[in-house]
Amino acid sequence: MDALSDLLRAVKLNGALFLEARFTSPWCVEVNPAKGAAEMLRQYNPVVFFHIIAEGRCKVRLAESGDAIDLSAGDLVLMPKGDTHLLGTNLQLAPVDSDALVRPPAEGGMPTIDHGGGGDEARVLCGYMSCDKALCRILLDALPRLLRASLGNGASAAWMMSLVRRGALENAAPGPGSGTLLSKLAELLFVEAMGRYIESLPEHETGWLAGLRDRYVGRALGLMHEQPAREWTADDLAERVGLSPSALRQRFADLLGQPPMQYLTRWRLTLAAARLRSSDRAIAQIADEFGYESESAFNRAFKREFEMPPAAWRRQRIQSAGTSA
Numbered sequence: 646m647d648a649l650s651d652l653l654r655a656v657k658l659n660g661a662l663f664l665e666a667r668f669t670s671p672w673c674v675e676v677n678p679a680k681g682a683a684e685m686l687r688q689y690n691p692v693v694f695f696h697i698i699a700e701g702r703c704k705v706r707l708a709e710s711g712d713a714i715d716l717s718a719g720d721l722v723l724m725p726k727g728d729t730h731l732l733g734t735n736l737q738l739a740p741v742d743s744d745a746l747v748r749p750p751a752e753g754g755m756p757t758i759d760h761g762g763g764g765d766e767a768r769v770l771c772g773y774m775s776c777d778k779a780l781c782r783i784l785l786d787a788l789p790r791l792l793r794a795s796l797g798n799g800a801s802a803a804w805m806m807s808l809v810r811r812g813a814l815e816n817a818a819p820g821p822g823s824g825t826l827l828s829k830l831a832e833l834l835f836v837e838a839m840g841r842y843i844e845s846l847p848e849h850e851t852g853w854l855a856g857l858r859d860r861y862v863g864r865a866l867g868l869m870h871e872q873p874a875r876e877w878t879a880d881d882l883a884e885r886v887g888l889s890p891s892a893l894r895q896r897f898a899d900l901l902g903q904p905p906m907q908y909l910t911r912w913r914l915t916l917a918a919a920r921l922r923s924s925d926r927a928i929a930q931i932a933d934e935f936g937y938e939s940e941s942a943f944n945r946a947f948k949r950e951f952e953m954p955p956a957a958w959r960r961q962r963i964q965s966a967g968t969s970a
Contacts, residue, residue, distance in 0.1 A: 669761030673733030701767025
């Protein structure tokens with residue numbers, strides 16, 4: 646009953662590492678995911694961009710404002726909203742457009758960057774995650790514009806970094822299955838980053854991710870994710886998690902800004918939208934599968950959430966898939 650894993654499975658999140666960069670100090674680059682990387686990866690529908698620091702140190706901040714964040718080997722930094730950002734050892738330098746530095750791939754590998762003043766070296770792997778943005782809203786709305794997550798120390802961190810180094814080697818000398826390996830590595834890094842970020846949230850943080858960590862709300866979310874079509878009530882959930890109904894409603898309001906049943910409706914509709922995209926089942930059958938007593942009630946709820954009826958949603962997604970194929 647892991648609500649984050651449930652969500653990632655439902656939206657079919659996938660990704661890949663797509664660029665390897667070697668920088669030497671001093672350096673500063675401006676990265677605009679909405680421009681260069683998005684054009685390079687348009688067919689994959691990129692949503693979340695990230696960097697992992699494989700070696701060395703640098704800093705990152707949003708281009709328009711904000712404090713710089715120090716990064717070192719084993720750190721991941723994610724841009725869930727696709728914001729332009731600065732990356733470098735000295736962010737006061739005039740930044741170089743990263744797109745101008747990209748070298749085309751050689752012999753099936755990833756594009757590369759080799760840039761800087763000749764000093765201390767840093768190696769950065771760039772990746773993306775893709776999914777249907779409408780289906781990912783529960784997660785994307787919960788993430789800040791710039792997110793740092795550290796793999797930390799210990800055996801698990803060493804194992805993850807060994808995979809990162811393996812990814813870099815695969816890029817330098819790609820062989821059979823390299824694309825699949827890099828894709829799975831990107832997904833693993835993203836999930837690990839989410840777990841680390843949840844663990845690092847301040848005690849009084851609010852939002853969906855903070856709700857996952859809460860003993861009672863997290864359990865209630867798990868129950869709703871496990872049985873979305875069940876006729877849950879706040880009283881049922883409260884009894885299962887060991888709280889009074891009023892206390893559970895208050896915790897949902899404090900952490901998620903909505904009552905449990907409103908969240909359940911949104912989760913059901915997310916699953917239904919995913920089913921519409923991935924199957925040819927009749928809309929009435931999908932409505933019944935996710936707890937709606939009538940197709941008309943499902944249509945009304947779906948339109949409120951996605952701003953179009955389910956039939957139009959299905960047509961649009963089929964057309965989009967055909968265009969990107």
